[in-house]
Amino acid sequence: xxxKDVFGRAFPVILLTAVVAICVSLLTYVGSITLPRIEALEVxxxxxxxxxxxxxxxxxxxxxxxxAIYSDEVRIGYAFVAVGKGYGGAINILVGLEDEATIKxxxxxxxxxxxGLGSRITEDLFTGQFVRLSVDDAALRRDGGQIDAITGATIxxxxxxxxxxxxxxxxxxxxxxSEEGG
Amino acid sequence: MGKFAxxxxxxxxxxxPVLVLLLGLCPALAVSTSxxxxxxxxxxxxxxxxxxNIIIAAMRNFVPSITRIPIFIVIIATLVTxxxxxxHAYLPDLHETLGIYLPLVVxxxxxxxxxxxxxxxxxxxxxxxxxxxxxxxxxxxxxxISLIRQMLGTGEMSVFGVHFFSLPVLSSRPVAIFILPPGxxxxxxxxxxxxxxxxxxxx
Numbered sequence: 001x002x003x004k005d006v007f008g009r010a011f012p013v014i015l016l017t018a019v020v021a022i023c024v025s026l027l028t029y030v031g032s033i034t035l036p037r038i039e040a041l042e043v044x045x046x047x048x049x050x051x052x053x054x055x056x057x058x059x060x061x062x063x064x065x066x067x068a069i070y071s072d073e074v075r076i077g078y079a080f081v082a083v084g085k086g087y088g089g090a091i092n093i094l095v096g097l098e099d100e101a102t103i104k105x106x107x108x109x110x111x112x113x114x115x116g117l118g119s120r121i122t123e124d125l126f127t128g129q130f131v132r133l134s135v136d137d138a139a140l141r142r143d144g145g146q147i148d149a150i151t152g153a154t155i156x157x158x159x160x161x162x163x164x165x166x167x168x169x170x171x172x173x174x175x176x177x178s179e180e181g182g
Numbered sequence: 183m184g185k186f187a188x189x190x191x192x193x194x195x196x197x198x199p200v201l202v203l204l205l206g207l208c209p210a211l212a213v214s215t216s217x218x219x220x221x222x223x224x225x226x227x228x229x230x231x232x233x234x235n236i237i238i239a240a241m242r243n244f245v246p247s248i249t250r251i252p253i254f255i256v257i258i259a260t261l262v263t264x265x266x267x268x269x270h271a272y273l274p275d276l277h278e279t280l281g282i283y284l285p286l287v288v289x290x291x292x293x294x295x296x297x298x299x300x301x302x303x304x305x306x307x308x309x310x311x312x313x314x315x316x317x318x319x320x321x322x323x324x325x326x327i328s329l330i331r332q333m334l335g336t337g338e339m340s341v342f343g344v345h346f347f348s349l350p351v352l353s354s355r356p357v358a359i360f361i362l363p364p365g366x367x368x369x370x371x372x373x374x375x376x377x378x379x380x381x382x383x384x385x
Binding site: 112 | 215
């Protein structure tokens, strides 16, 4: 087969490979310039949420997936991320604890719940119910807790309440264990 | 009317991508729950469609037909990912509002449809006009659908956090079905029927 024919037949493959190579390089480049910014934004977001929850926060540490919140070197609380299984997927919630048994407050970090129904878990009307609530009471009323579910969004509401309660209990256990050990 | 204007204008009504070509119905249904989403989606589609139309029109003379679809898809997917990353880094609020629908632009048939039907056969300048026209047509359709859905489904008229007015009864008792998937089908179906009936979209 003459060389020209071989090239002609291989051309589609060569072109596709070249296009993919160019696209991959472009993506790698864009990814590398945006990654630091995206990460910085994430940190900023968490920091903003933490200081919204603990207005007296002067600094925080992050260890064992638990944020310890300090105000002038005095520990004023803990925070951690709880993941609930919502109606539309995972719900990430930042939970703040005042002490081992009391919730300071919650903030929904991200979710994919139904707009207008489940998405109302982000509203103060719902999240406000968790403020100063005992960890044990973080459950829907019909499940024996203190939280009023959002009308038409029982699954989302329950996912949040249960995730908060269960994760808080786990984290408190981790904290107690580490205190005993240390 | 110049060629450029002609290619631009056809996307608005005569071959409106959503209402006439019935392309991109998936994003049109998914993101038309609020005007914010509709406008954010339009911005993403504008960047991707403009980029893909320009690149594909520029490459049209040497892309072999046998591998054209994979090449188009790779180019479109790359553009979508770039837009996704840039939005994430520089427009985090918009990125959050659009959520999963932003990466889903890659399966928006309007983008591949225009690449295949127009950009691969026409010069760059006319492909730019085509991309702009199609995007504006997409925006008009999305705005119409999302306006109805947002009004009925939430009773609130607000755009990007700026609140304009609330409807008296609907804001306290919104018809939630309109911002759920079935509401999207209802609204788009009724709009299509209305346009067919009144003959607005007659070619």
